[in-house]
Amino acid sequence: MATERLTIPATPRTPEIDFDFASGRLALRGESYPDDVATLFGPVVAALREHLAEPSDAPLHVAIELVYFNSSSAKVLMTIFQLLEEAARQGRPVTVDWYCDPDDETMREFGEDFSEDLEHVTFSLREAADRQ
Numbered sequence: 001m002a003t004e005r006l007t008i009p010a011t012p013r014t015p016e017i018d019f020d021f022a023s024g025r026l027a028l029r030g031e032s033y034p035d036d037v038a039t040l041f042g043p044v045v046a047a048l049r050e051h052l053a054e055p056s057d058a059p060l061h062v063a064i065e066l067v068y069f070n071s072s073s074a075k076v077l078m079t080i081f082q083l084l085e086e087a088a089r090q091g092r093p094v095t096v097d098w099y100c101d102p103d104d105e106t107m108r109e110f111g112e113d114f115s116e117d118l119e120h121v122t123f124s125l126r127e128a129a130d131r132q
Contacts, residue, residue, distance in 0.1 A: 003019075003021060003047045003050060003051065004020075004021055004022040005018075005019065005020045005021060005022060006018075006019040006021075006043070006044060006047045007019075008040070008044070010029065010030040012031070013031065013032075013033050013034055013035065014030070014031070014032060014033075014034045014040055015028045015029055015030035015031060015032045015066060015069075016028070016029045016030050017044055019044065019047060019048065019051075021047070021051045024058050024059055024060045024061060025061050025063070026048075026060065026061070026062045026063070027062070027063045027064070027065075028063075028064045028065070028066060029063075029064075029065045029066070030065075030066065030067065031066065031067055031068045031069070032066055032068070032069040032070065032073035033068065033069065033070040033072075033073065034072075034073070037072040037073060037075075037076060041073075041076040044076075044080075045076065045079055045080065045083070048080060048083055049083060052083055052084075052086070052087045052092075056092060057091060057092055057093070058092070059092070059093040059094070059095065060084065060087070060092065060093070060094045060095070061095045061097070062084065062094070062095065062096045062097070063096075063097045063099065064077075064096065064097070064098050064099065065099035065100070065128055066107065067101070067104070067107070068107075069110075074110075077114065078114070078117075081096070081114055081117065081118060081121070082117075084096065084118075084121050085117070085118050085119065085120055085121050088118075088120035088121045089119070089120045093122075094120070094121045094122065095121070095122045095123075095124070096115075096118070096121055096122070096123045096124070097124050097126050098111035098114070098115070098123065098124065098125050098126065099126050099127070099128045100125070100126075100127070100128060101127070101128050102127050102128075102129075108125060111123075111125045112125065
């Protein structure tokens with residue numbers, strides 16, 4: 001049976017991860033520059049793969065609000081986005097909200113760059129203050 005929820009509390013170097021598969025709401029918040037990206041994100045990517053392997057047309061909503069991430073974390077984000085893109089390509093409704101401070105040009109540009117690689121995922125740049 002697939003994981004229904006994966007939660008990992010934030011640390012000073014790692015984001016809060018709350019993937020509530022049962023409700024279709026996945027969230028990453030905080031900073032991401034872990035000492036060992038594979039140890040942190042390996043189970044996250046595995047749980048997402050497992051969840052997406054089960055056919056479903058239930059919508060997925062992903063909220064990402066990272067104030068900083070390193071290049072290793074960026075690679076993991078690309079992997080996550082590729083998995084979501086494939087699910088969306090197969091007909092699953094997937095929405096990604098990329099939250100960033102309106103004054104943070106760098107994070108806005110990262111969101112824009114990620115969105116360019118997504119054809120089937122609905123990707124929105126949003127101001128962090130709008131997050132609920």
